[in-house]
Amino acid sequence: MTSSTDVSAVPADEPLDQAQITREIEEIAATARPGEAQPLLDYPPYRSSLLRHPTKALCPADPEAAELVAPVFGHSDVAPVEADLTIQGTGDPIGERMVVTGQVLDGEGRPVRGQLVEIWQANAAGRYMHKRDQHPAPLDPHFAGTGRCLTDDEGRYRFVTVKPGPYPWRNHHNAWRPAHIHFSLFGTDFTERLVTQMYFPGDPLFPLDPIYQSITDPRARDRLLATYDHGLSEHEWQLGYRWDIVLTGNTSTPMERADA
Amino acid sequence: MPDLEPTPGQTVGPFFGFALPYPGDSRLVPPGSAGAIRLHGTVYDGAGGPIPDALVEIRQADASGVVPRVEGSIARDGVFTGWGRAATDPGGRYVFTTIEPGPERDGEAAFFAVTVFARGLLDRLSTRAYLPSPALDADPFLAGLPEDRRATLVAVRDDGGLRFDIHLQGDEETVFLSYPPRS
Ligand SMILES: [Fe+3]
Numbered sequence: 001m002t003s004s005t006d007v008s009a010v011p012a013d014e015p016l017d018q019a020q021i022t023r024e025i026e027e028i029a030a031t032a033r034p035g036e037a038q039p040l041l042d043y044p045p046y047r048s049s050l051l052r053h054p055t056k057a058l059c060p061a062d063p064e065a066a067e068l069v070a071p072v073f074g075h076s077d078v079a080p081v082e083a084d085l086t087i088q089g090t091g092d093p094i095g096e097r098m099v100v101t102g103q104v105l106d107g108e109g110r111p112v113r114g115q116l117v118e119i120w121q122a123n124a125a126g127r128y129m130h131k132r133d134q135h136p137a138p139l140d141p142h143f144a145g146t147g148r149c150l151t152d153d154e155g156r157y158r159f160v161t162v163k164p165g166p167y168p169w170r171n172h173h174n175a176w177r178p179a180h181i182h183f184s185l186f187g188t189d190f191t192e193r194l195v196t197q198m199y200f201p202g203d204p205l206f207p208l209d210p211i212y213q214s215i216t217d218p219r220a221r222d223r224l225l226a227t228y229d230h231g232l233s234e235h236e237w238q239l240g241y242r243w244d245i246v247l248t249g250n251t252s253t254p255m256e257r258a259d260a
Numbered sequence: 261m262p263d264l265e266p267t268p269g270q271t272v273g274p275f276f277g278f279a280l281p282y283p284g285d286s287r288l289v290p291p292g293s294a295g296a297i298r299l300h301g302t303v304y305d306g307a308g309g310p311i312p313d314a315l316v317e318i319r320q321a322d323a324s325g326v327v328p329r330v331e332g333s334i335a336r337d338g339v340f341t342g343w344g345r346a347a348t349d350p351g352g353r354y355v356f357t358t359i360e361p362g363p364e365r366d367g368e369a370a371f372f373a374v375t376v377f378a379r380g381l382l383d384r385l386s387t388r389a390y391l392p393s394p395a396l397d398a399d400p401f402l403a404g405l406p407e408d409r410r411a412t413l414v415a416v417r418d419d420g421g422l423r424f425d426i427h428l429q430g431d432e433e434t435v436f437l438s439y440p441p442r443s
Contacts, residue, residue, distance in 0.1 A: 038268050039382040046271075048380030051306035052428050056409075058438035061388075061401055065364050066319040066327045066373040067439070071343030074331030107264055107441060116334075120279030130275040146279040182273060184280060190319045191439045193375050195384055197270040214382045215268045223267050248266040249439050 016172040018208055021045050025213045032216035045210035047171050063191050070186050073116040073150060083149035085119075085161040089142030095124025095162030097238040100181065100198070100226060104155045106188055107248035111155025118184040119159055120146045126165030126179075135168055160238070166205055178205035178212060187247035198243050199224050263441075269383035274313055276377070277347060281315075284336035286346035288320075288358035295323060298421030299372065299389070300355040303348050305380075306429030310352020314378035316426070317345045318356060318389075321370065325362035360391055360422075369399040371413075376426055385436045389415045389424040409435050 024045040032040070041053035086093055104112040122128050122145060125137040129144050147159050166179045180197040187193070199212065206212055215221040223246075232240020272280075289296050303314040320342050321327045332339035342361075346354040363370040371388040390413050396402055402410050412434045415422040427434050 037266050039270065041382050043382060046380070046382065049271075049382055050380075051309070052311065052378055052380035053382070054385065054433055054436050055306075055429055056433055056435075058436050059405060061437040061439060063439050064401075065325075065371070066321055066342065066361070067386075069319070069327040069329060069342075071319060071333055071341060072329050072331045073333060076331055076337070077334035105264060107266065109264055118280060120276060128275045128278070130278045132277075133275060144278075182270075182276065182279070184272075190373055190375075191386065193317070193384060193386075194267065194269055195272045195377055196267060197273075211271060211273075211382070215270075220265070220268050223265060224270070245267045246264040248264075248441060 018172060018174055021172050021175070021210060022208060025207075025210060029213070029216055034217065035220075036215075036217050037220045039214035040216060043210065043214040046214060049214075063189065067190050070115065070188055070190050070192070072114075073186075074114070075150070078116065078148045078150050080149075083147055083159050085143065085145065085147045085159065088144050091142045093123065093140050093143035093162050095140075095143070097160070098163050098241055099158065099160050099232055099234075099238055100241045100243060101156060101158040101232065102243040102245060104151050104157060104185060104187075104245045104247065106192070107246060110188075111153070112151055112187055112247060113153055113155055115151050115186045116148065116184075117151060117157040118146075118148050119161075119181050121161065121164040121181040122167050124162050124165050126167035128167075133167075137165070137167070163200070163239075166203075171210060176205050176208070178203040178209050183245070185245060185247060187249065189249060191249040192247040194245070194247055196245075197224060198226050200241070201225050201228060271379060271382050272315060272377040272384075274379040276315060277313070280345065281347045282334060286344050286354070286356045287336060288342070288344045288356060289340055290338070291357045295359045296357055297360060298355055299358055299415070299424060300353065300421060301424040301426060302352045303354065303376065303378065303426045304352065304428065304430070304432075308430065310348070311378050311428070312348055312350045312352055314348040314352065314354070314376060314381075315345065316348070316354045317343070317375040317377075318358070319343050319373040320358065321361040321364065323359055323362045325364045325370070363395065367395055367398070369393060369395040369402065372424075374424070374426075376428070378428070381428065385428070386439070387426070387434050387436050388413050389422070391415060391422070392417055405435060409433075
């Protein structure tokens with residue numbers, strides 16, 4: 001997020017260094033409700049959230065009509081080649097070639113079949129093929145960083161790509177996002193719509209990142225981590241990661257922190 | 261099966277614009293076709309400023325109240341699929357070309373199911389854009405809302421369409437929804 005952060009939302013006298021952000025992250029973690037499964041929308045360490053979170057509790061509704069029926073996607077919408085992000089240019093992209101695969105399930109463990117999965121990511125140098133990403137890391141002419149696929153009968157998706165690099169953003173001075181792949185998913189019901197980010201195990205940037213830490217429950221946070229799976233790696237070709245996704249829809253009501 | 265723990269959401273971030281939008285994403289029907297209207301509005305932040313990096317999705321019934329279960333939302337080759345996606349422009353505006361959904365049963369209130377994503381919004385939000393109609397007065401869900409917030413869920417008829425502004429925060433904050441666990 002290089003040129004687009006809401007710096008206007010930040011008081012001018014505030015020291016915007018990592019120590020300040022980390023302190024805020026730790027303070028919120030200390031008072032957070034255990035077991036909170038979703039990110040806090042009101043999460044000041046992520047400065048852009050200040051003016052972009054609702055201040056009133058979500059209103060419980062019984063899903064009706066269009067909310068009960070997920071959109072349908074099919075082979076007329078998505079071509080199989082769209083699942084391979086390494087063959088979209090005229091040559092091989094630079095980076096660590098990897099396969100990422102997993103199962104999309106509903107809350108009862110039933111596979112979400114034939115549904116659209118979309119991903120987007122930075123290249124191996126941490127640069128997005130997006131006009132607003134202007135930080136001085138190289139673009140890769142052979143890597144656009146977007147992919148789509150449909151889940152199969154077991155709810156499985158599978159993408160071939162290169163491992164994205166971490167990248168700087170302007171939330172605060174010397175802010176870096178842990179490496180991640182953005183995922184967009186549809187469930188069986190329209191209420192299960194999910195956009196999230198998949199991370200890689202062991203990233204040293206985790207404790208410093210307000211977007212990841214906005215999920216205050218460590219167990220919930222861990223559900224965004226892919227697992228290295230040697231069985232998916234291929235001899236002299238690519239490494240394998242597994243990441244399963246569970247879609248239950250937004251079933252929680254409280255949005256505010258205890259101290260908000 | 262035991263209940264599985266949900267995968268948490270995360271913000272759509274600033275860079276979805278090269279990945280999620282696609283040609284025809286916001287045109288559920290061809291502009292100018294029979295019954296075509298514009299469903300449009302502005303997404304605002306808590307200071308009343310427009311949000312230029314939001315993404316709005318709708319899911320809806322056809323004119324007879326039936327929610328289509330057909331593929332083709334990406335191909336957009338003339339099939340009405342009842343689903344669309346629109347990124348906001350630099351002024352925070354989104355526009356869909358679509359048709360008005362009918363109610364499931366006569367006399368019921370009809371609505372577009374709406375999902376909102378944005379940079380700075382850590383998880384997606386769900387809401388409804390109801391069609392203005394006398395049926396709204398009898399709708400049990402709307403009746404259960406505080407009176408001063410009900411109007412945030414009702415689209416306003418204007419020239420050639422329906423206007424539905426979305427306020428993520430502030431005095432006019434839109435009512436956002438949660439749903440019970442699916443059974
Ligand atoms: Fe990102």
